[in-house]
Each structure stands twice: as C-alpha cells, then as structure tokens.
Amino acid sequence: TAPGSRQQVQGGESRAQPASGAPPARDTRAPFRFDYERFRRSLRHPVRGRRPGEDPETRARRMKIKEMMKFAWDNYKQYALGKNELRPLTKNGHIGNMFGGLRGATVIDALDTLYIMELEEEFQEAKQWVEKSFDLNVNGEASLFEVNIRYIGGLLATYYLTGEEVFKSKALELGEKLLPAFNTPTGIPRGVINLGRQGTRPQQHFLSFWGGMSWSWGWASAGSSILAEFGTLHLEFLHLSELSGNPVFAEKATLSLSSLSLSQVMNIRRVLNRVEKPQGLYPNFLSPVTGSWVQHHVSIGGLGDSFYEYLIKSWLMSDKKDSEAKKMYDDALEAIEKHLVKKSAGGLTYIAEWRGGILDHKMGHLACFSGGMIALGAEHAQEDRRQRHRELAAEITSTCHESYTRSDTKLGPEAFRFDAGSEATATRLSERYYILRPEVVESYMYLWRLTHDPKYRLWGWEVVQALEKHCRVEAGFSGIRDVYTTTPTHDNMQQSFFLAETLKYLYLLFCEDDVLSLEDWVFNTEAHPLPINHTDFRA
Ligand code: DMJ
DSSP states (O other): OOGGGHHHHHTTOTTOOOTTOOOOOOOOSOOOOBOHHHHHHHOSSOTBOOOOOOOHHHHHHHHHHHHHHHHHHHHHHHHHBTBSEEETTTTEEEOOSSBTTOOOHHHHHHHHHHHHTTOHHHHHHHHHHHHHHOOOOOOSEEEHHHIIIIIIHHHHHHHHHHOOHHHHHHHHHHHHHHGGGGOSSSSOOOSEEEOSOTTOOTTTOGGGGGTTOEEOOTTSGGGOEEHHHHTSOHHHHHHHHHHHOOTHHHHHHHHHHHOOSSSSOOOHHHHHHHSOOGGGOOOSEEOTTTOSEEEOEEOSSTTTHHHHHHHHHHHHHTTSOOHHHHHHHHHHHHHHHHHTEEEOTTSOEEEOEEETTEEEOEEEGGGGGHHHHHHHHHTTSOHHHHHHHHHHHHHHHHHHHHHHHTSSSSOOOSEEEOSTTOSSBOOSGGGOOBOOOOHHHHHHHHHHHHHOOTHHHHHHHHHHHHIIIIIEETTEEOOBSOTTSSSOOBOSOBOHHIIIIIHHHHHHHTSOTTBTOTTTEEEOTTSOEEEOOOSOOBO
8 A cells, every 4th residue: 555545544444354364355446566766765865874074983883883793694604594593602503493484584684784784795695595595485383473573574674775676575475474374353463373385285285284374372371462473563564565555464464453353354553442451551462362351461571562662663654644553652651651660769760560460670671672762752752741751761771771781791681670679680590691682772772863962872882892792702693691790601592683683773873863864764673674654655
C-alpha cells in the first residue's frame, strides 16, 4: 500500500481479511511499482552524510570503530561464512536453532553497517554471499520475531540504502514464508514457524510436512504469544507491503494485533484499547487462541521491550500520521511512569518489572534501550510532558551507565538490581554476563543526537575501550561470563547483533547527525534503518 493510504489499511478497511485465513480481497488498483529513485529524492539528507569539517579526535574514534567492524567481519568471513555466527575462540561457525534452517545471520545483520561505514569491499563480499549462497528453500522451526527483525529488517534496510533489487526480492520471498504464523483463531501469530514449503504432503517429503505450521514457544505459559514478538512486526511488515504492493503484509501486522475476536478481523489497536489492561499496563503473554492475557508479568525489558519501541516508531515512520500508535505509546508510557519508574536510595532512576502488582526492583540490560526511546518520544511529547520525559530518558541512561561503571570490566551485566544494599549491580551469579548487547550504547546514540551533551560520546568511548580490552580476542569479539572480574572468561560467541547494532550505534555516535538522519529513518529493533514515509512512492 502507498504510504498515504496506510492509515486506512491499519484501520481495517475493506481489504482486511478474516482471521480464519481466507484469502484477502483482490486489490483492483493498477499494477504496483515502487519508485526507488523517487524515494531517494524524498530523503532530506544523503544517507552517509555530507562529512563537513570535523575535529580529528572524533574522526579517529569513528575510524577505530570502523576497524572493529572490519575485524569482526573479516574473522566471521574467514571462519564462519555461511553459518549464523562466529565462535571466535574455537574459530568456527555457530548455527543455533532460532532461524529455522536459514543461514548467514551475521551476513544479513552486517550488510547495512558495512555499507554505512563505507567498507566497500566487505559490503561486496556480503552482497555476493546473498546473491550466490543465501538459500530460502529451507525447512526448520524459526523464531518469527528473530527472522523478522534480523533477516527481513536487514534486507529491507540494505535495499533502501542501495537500491539493489536482490535485497528487496529476498525480503519479499522470506516475508511470504512468515505469513502462515498468523493463521490462529485470533490472528495473533505464534512465536515459532516452520519455514518449509506450505501444504506439502508428507509422502512428498516427510520433512516438508510441517511447512507453514506454527507453534508457541514451549517455555511460554499456556501456549501464549509474547508481546515483544507479535508487537515487533509492524515496521517491517508495512515496508513489505510498501515494496510488494501487497496489502496482505500490512493487514497481517494489523490483523495479528487486531483480531482479538474469534470471528472477525478487527483492528488490533482498537481492540487493545478496549481490552482491560491492569493499571493501564500491557502484560507480556497473550493467548493467540482466546486473545486474553495469560500472565500478569509486565516488563519494559525482555518480553515486552520492542512492543513499546514499535509504537512510537510506527508513528514516526508514518510521518506522524499514525496517531493511534502515538496515543498508545503515550498512554503506555504514562502507566509505566506511574507504576514502574522508581528512584533508588542512592538516587538512581530505574524501571522496575511488575508481577501481578508486585514490583521486582530489577532492570535487564535489554531495558536500557528505553532511555533512547523515551528521549526520541520526548521530542514529540506534549509541552507539559516534554521536559519530564527528557529528564527521565537522561536519568535512565545515566543509571544504565552506572551499571557499566560499577563493574570491573566497565561493561554492564545482563541484569542489575536495586535490592537491599545493591544499586545498579547484578546480585545473582546468573546475571553477571555481557553478550555484546547494544542497548546501552543505543541510548547513548539517541541522547547524543538529541542533546549534544558531550558526556554521551565519552561514555560511548569507555565502552569501545572496554570491548577492546575484554571482548576482543584473536579471531573476533566474544561475550564474557562475568563483568565483575578483570580476567573474565569468554563465551565464545560473536553475536550477529554486535555487527548490526552495537558497532553501528557506536559508529553513529561519532558521526555527524546527517548520517542516517533521524529526520529520514527509524531504526528497527535490530538497528536496521527503515525510511520515514515523506511521500507516496507508487510509480
Ligand atoms: C537484538 O536482537 C534486538 O535488539 C532485540 O530487540 C533484543 N535483543 C537483541 C540485542 O540485545
């Protein structure tokens, strides 16, 4: 659908399809062609910026981060190309079980970072792998969420940045394979989907039998779907519709969120607005069968996080037209402020988790993205909230920084607590690890862009130094098992999001504001830039 008509599609107008899986109504409009040149002309800034004169120290720091990216990529290429991730200690590849037989997660996640950093040769290597070796004809159980944010997000972003058709066609082909996950009584997708060919009969090939079938995660209570998973499809699915001219993607994203009624499609947001939310909060688990909350656990960290992120970013991506998403974001943030935001005895602001009315005074590393999100939202908040939200964003980011500075490695733990005696430190052995996650530097990047307070660049540079000291090994970067020792053991994993997010956000922190300008792009939750719709690109 053209951007200008998105509101209608989201509003569940006539093209919306029933949750039962009946085919969508035919689109009778003229054949669709996305006008890439027109899109490029609509951008307000060159994607890689104009590079005016800058101080040599900023440039040197940016170049250091570029070198880190090259090192991470070169080692992946040498030891693990075609596998999903690099194991930098044993110098081999890791496949894992999140991507249902898909390979090359690091290639796809790295593409746009290589492009933005002007690592031209490395970008060509990655592109060639996509052209020659990226096989979508796979069979296996994949996380709908992970495939969407990493593969679809990475391919879409690289298409928009380069205009190379191969990235668009792979994104669309893969997007099609995800659609059966929405065939549930409510239209809320389940978390796991088999990527095999749909409808293949068992006698044709026994492995293909499950193609297109979906499941809930075994660990999710009572077969529920996860808020952060079904709530983190919207940005990518709107772009799949945009590029294909096929409204089914937008409808699915909307459908999945909208049909909490068993019998008909309704708009998710209207329904979610009607569904009773405890104290205005969104629990993390929802049944795809009944459409009701399954457990009252609320978190702005894991299981909830990117649902909130995609509300404000949907509004921004729609060029501020999707007012429903904005209202949902504003209301959700108000409830979070009222019930979850706390100040520790030592004066640190944090966002607690909520379990059926009882607060757990804990913040996960994942929740540290919220400093950046709240800062981004604050710029567009009503006058009476703007300053408060700016302060909240800065305070949360500062608390997350404290979780780094209070460790021996100057890297932050997976989760930190504000219990008796502890302030922004992990209290459990199982929460002391750091797996190269991006959320803290993500917030530094947004806060830098929005305030230009030099402390954010200093804090980012501290992270660069800590990564170099504790995570860089002979053949890549590795996570560490304990941030509270200066001689940590390594976990032997170079996560693909390190190349997609951590290094990209660090690089952008030392760039001018016009490189992937926030006026032109929103970052998906894996840091893949998707364009804001300034105009209609239907050719
Ligand atoms: C990434 O895959 C994404 O940022 C996701 O939203 C959360 N987890 C990882 C990084 O920590």
